[in-house]
Amino acid sequence: MLNAKKFISIISIMIISGLALTACGSNSSKSKITAVGSTALQPLVEEAANEYQQNTDNVSINVQGGGSGTGLSQLQSKAVTIGNSDVFADNQNGIDAKKMIDHKVAVVGMAPVVNKAVGVKNLSMKQLSDIFTGKVTNWKQVGGKNQQIEVINRVKGSGTRKTFEADVLKGKDAIKSQEQDSNGTVKKIVSSTPGSISYLAFSFIDDNTLQPISIDNVKPNDKNVEDNSWKIWSYEHMYTNKNIDKSTKTFIDYINSKEVQNNLVKKLGYISIHNMKVTKDANNQIVK
Amino acid sequence: MEIKKKLLRSSKETRQDKLGKGISYLSIGFIILLVSLILYFIISKGLSTFTQNNVNIWDFLTKQDWSPSSIGKDGKPEVGALPMIITSFGITILSAILATPFAIAIGIYMSVISPKRGRKFLQIIIEMLVGIPSVVYGFLGLTIIVPINRHLFGGTGFGILSATLVLFVMVLPTIASLTVDSLNAVPKYLSDASLALGATRWQTIYKVILRAATSGILTAIIFGMARAFGEALAVQMVIGNATLMPKNLITPASTLTSQLTTGIGNTVMGTLGNNALWSLALVLLLMSLVFNIIVKMIGKRGSIK
Numbered sequence: 273m274l275n276a277k278k279f280i281s282i283i284s285i286m287i288i289s290g291l292a293l294t295a296c297g298s299n300s301s302k303s304k305i306t307a308v309g310s311t312a313l314q315p316l317v318e319e320a321a322n323e324y325q326q327n328t329d330n331v332s333i334n335v336q337g338g339g340s341g342t343g344l345s346q347l348q349s350k351a352v353t354i355g356n357s358d359v360f361a362d363n364q365n366g367i368d369a370k371k372m373i374d375h376k377v378a379v380v381g382m383a384p385v386v387n388k389a390v391g392v393k394n395l396s397m398k399q400l401s402d403i404f405t406g407k408v409t410n411w412k413q414v415g416g417k418n419q420q421i422e423v424i425n426r427v428k429g430s431g432t433r434k435t436f437e438a439d440v441l442k443g444k445d446a447i448k449s450q451e452q453d454s455n456g457t458v459k460k461i462v463s464s465t466p467g468s469i470s471y472l473a474f475s476f477i478d479d480n481t482l483q484p485i486s487i488d489n490v491k492p493n494d495k496n497v498e499d500n501s502w503k504i505w506s507y508e509h510m511y512t513n514k515n516i517d518k519s520t521k522t523f524i525d526y527i528n529s530k531e532v533q534n535n536l537v538k539k540l541g542y543i544s545i546h547n548m549k550v551t552k553d554a555n556n557q558i559v560k
Numbered sequence: 561m562e563i564k565k566k567l568l569r570s571s572k573e574t575r576q577d578k579l580g581k582g583i584s585y586l587s588i589g590f591i592i593l594l595v596s597l598i599l600y601f602i603i604s605k606g607l608s609t610f611t612q613n614n615v616n617i618w619d620f621l622t623k624q625d626w627s628p629s630s631i632g633k634d635g636k637p638e639v640g641a642l643p644m645i646i647t648s649f650g651i652t653i654l655s656a657i658l659a660t661p662f663a664i665a666i667g668i669y670m671s672v673i674s675p676k677r678g679r680k681f682l683q684i685i686i687e688m689l690v691g692i693p694s695v696v697y698g699f700l701g702l703t704i705i706v707p708i709n710r711h712l713f714g715g716t717g718f719g720i721l722s723a724t725l726v727l728f729v730m731v732l733p734t735i736a737s738l739t740v741d742s743l744n745a746v747p748k749y750l751s752d753a754s755l756a757l758g759a760t761r762w763q764t765i766y767k768v769i770l771r772a773a774t775s776g777i778l779t780a781i782i783f784g785m786a787r788a789f790g791e792a793l794a795v796q797m798v799i800g801n802a803t804l805m806p807k808n809l810i811t812p813a814s815t816l817t818s819q820l821t822t823g824i825g826n827t828v829m830g831t832l833g834n835n836a837l838w839s840l841a842l843v844l845l846l847m848s849l850v851f852n853i854i855v856k857m858i859g860k861r862g863s864i865k
Contacts, residue, residue, distance in 0.1 A: 311825075339825020341834075349829070365629055366831035422716050427801070429629050429826030429833065450718060450800040450812040453822040457797075464707065465716050 303519040305333045309343015309356030310431060311454070312473060313508040316378060316540050317356060320527050323536070331519050340364070340431050347372065347511055353520050355511040358431020360554035369554075371514060377527045378508040378542035381474040382432060383492035384485040385462050390469075392416040394486040397503075401440050403469060406447030411467060423449040424461055424470040435506040436471050438556045471504070475541020494543050500550040500558055507552070508542065599845075606842025609835040615639045620839060626803040626819070629833035639836050643805045645843065647813040650806060651720055651795065652788045655727035656781055659735055663784075664770075664777065666732075667739035672751075672765055689733040698797035701726035706798055713810045718800030721809040726794050731784035738783055742776020743769060778858045786851040790844060792817035816840045 307317050314337050321333035338346075340357040344367045347355030355361075358380070361369035384400055386392060390411050395403075402408040403421055412418045425446055426433035430453065437446065452458050455476045462468045463481035474492065477484050484492050487503070496502035510524055526532060533544040551559045609615050615637070623640025631637055666686070670678030705725050710717030746769050754764040770777070800812025801822055820837055827833035 337825075341826045341828045342824075345828040345830075364828060365833060366828035424716075427822045427826060428627060429823065431826075448802055448804050450716060450802045451814075451822065452801065453796075460702070461716070461718075465710065468716065 302330050302332045303517070305331060305354065305520050305523055306336070306352040307333065307343075307354035307356055307510065308336045308338050308346050308352045309354075310340045310358045310508065311337040312358050312380060312431060313356045313378070313510070316508070316537065316542060317354075317510070317527070319536055319540065320532055321523075323532075324523060324526050331523070333523065341429060344372075344511060347513065350513065353512065353517075354524075357509045357511060358506060359434050360507075360509070361511055362554040363434065372511045373514060373516060375510045375512065375524045375528070376507040376545055377510050377524070378533075378537050378545055379497065379505055379548055380508060380542055381492060381494065381497040381502060381505045382436060382471050383474060383477060383502075383504065384469060384471045384487070385459075385477060385482045386469045386485060387462055387464075387466055388481075388483050389466055390416050390419065390483065392485065393483060394489055396488050397440065400485070400487060401442070401444065404441060404446050405444050419467040422465055422468040423447060424458060424465075424468050425449050425451050426458065426471075427451045427453045431506065432471065432473065436504060439504045473541070474543075478541070494547075497543055498547045498549055500560075505543070505552075507545075602838065602841055602845050605835060605838035606845075607839075609639065609832065609839040613637075613832045613835060615832075615836075621645070624805050626814075628836035629827060629831070637832055637836075639832070639839075641816070641836075641840060641843070643803050644814055644816045644819050644840065647720065647799075647806050648789060648815040648817070650813075651723045651727055651799075651815065652785050654720070654724040655731055655788045656735075656785045658724060658728045659732045659784060660781055663732055663735035663739050663780070666736040667743050667777075668765055668770075670740050671743035672761075672769060686733045686737055689729065690737075694730065694791060694794040695797075697726055697730055698794035701794060701798040709810060715810050716800065716812065717810075718798060718812045719808075719810045720799065720806055720813050722798040723795045723813075723815075724809070726798055727788045727791060730791060730794065731788050734787050735780045735784035738780030739773075739777050742773040742780065745776065746772045775858050775861065779855050782851055782855050782858070786848055789847055789851070790817065792821045796821050816844055820844075 305321075307321070314335060318335045321335050325331065325333060340359055341364060343352070343355035344357050344361055344364050345355075346352045348367055348371070355372075357364070361367045361372055361374065384395070392411060392415060395414060399408065399414045403414070404423060404425075406423075408414060409421055410418065411421055423446075426436070428451070432455070450461075452461060452470075455472050458470045458472060459476050459482065462470050462472075469485075474494070477492070486492065490496055490501050492502055492504075497505045510527070512520055512524070528545065530546070533546050537544050549560070553559065609620070610617050620639055620641055622642055623638070624642050625638035625640045626643065627638040629637070666682060670682050701722055705722050706717040708717070709719070709722050713721075750768050750772055751764050754768045755761075759767070795815055796818035799815060799818055801814045801818050802812035803814045803819065804812070806813040820840055823833070823837050827837065
């Protein structure tokens, strides 16, 4: 008897609380923004969203990772309001870029990095490309020690790899090699594996654990990216659908405002979109 | 009238009975629905590589080039999953071979040699090993096993050997605890009879107890293999993820699961790149089905009466 009563009461409590929760979810008058996608852009959008929500009451912003591909496909199926991407939507298989608006919010520079013991600090663009296509396999061929080159690539389809391949390999295929799925892992591996080479976003090359490589004697730094003398960089995009609502527009405008671009963007290791002296289009063509 | 009504009305207990039954059936129905939806989703998605994108299933199983998101030299996308399939089986079998002797030793100690002390210490250790999340194993592998292999064998240290060693620690508790159960299930009179006939303890263990528990131990090994086959995160962190045909144990390779975890965020639903990953998931699903069937078959054939 008692058990049955208990049982029924538990069930009814569950049902009632379930109803209460759904009610809570639906009755809020806040407008919701969901931004999903690129993990490289995630920290910036998260921080910006936090600051933005402190000043505005009627909006709630939810930021998630998942990868550029996920972001764009979720946006295409209208499941999210913003799709964060490291690559132009035009270059992502299965995405109709014409139905989206591209908001470029930051620039990321990337540089080749090698293990410190390799003894190489500068490479020509041709040498770099030869290393990643497998034509050069020993460091002594490019002025280093007699040591085998261990190429550590990023996962196929990752934004960083797409940028690197477009700017360095220019259509050639990289050799099959180790693939890692995050900047952090790459950093850890290159700093500890003799003879290894990979590439990282500038924000990850902040300490002395690995050796960044100059290309044709141009140093990888923000200044050189801004006038395109350093070639390997890409935009961080926040894509929205064509009929963008007002609160989303205001949020993206906020990220592109001087306040965020000059403080948060720099602090997190990105390059401000306002400082760029050139633009790049989806076909990797530079316009001054 | 009143009395008739009272007599014909179902009692409180009957209603309780019906309610309980209803709730149980509802729950079971829900679970069955859930499982069949998952199966339907994986199978339909996994097969669309072959039905929608017209990839030859034979090519998928036998070719060695994996690059489903881009067009290969012959104008077709490269969807050859053989390297991943081979590597997955490789690390599964190697880690099971490595873990089984240790697991059996632990089992014998805990159930025959010293049940009291065994239960006190080893039980705790085994349960602790089970409880550690796989990402921690992966991290330990990345910071300890990979550098050691690098020093011993050169190269980067990433590869099948590192993955095998990490999986060894991960499947050991699974195999060991199931082995203990099956050794404990051997009837006491068998070993008593053996000892009474003058056999030593080792002879009893080797010729009677282990023989009687063989099917249980095999089941334990298969369960361990199923765990190894499906492990994603820890393996992905130490294997290097190169979609190359494995030539030896110390160069980077890639498993079905590691390819899934690294690739899924960078592909778009409905494209070949994404469908091909679902096909890998389908292979995993079919394999776990095979493992289950093997366990059932062993259970049927080898149970002691």
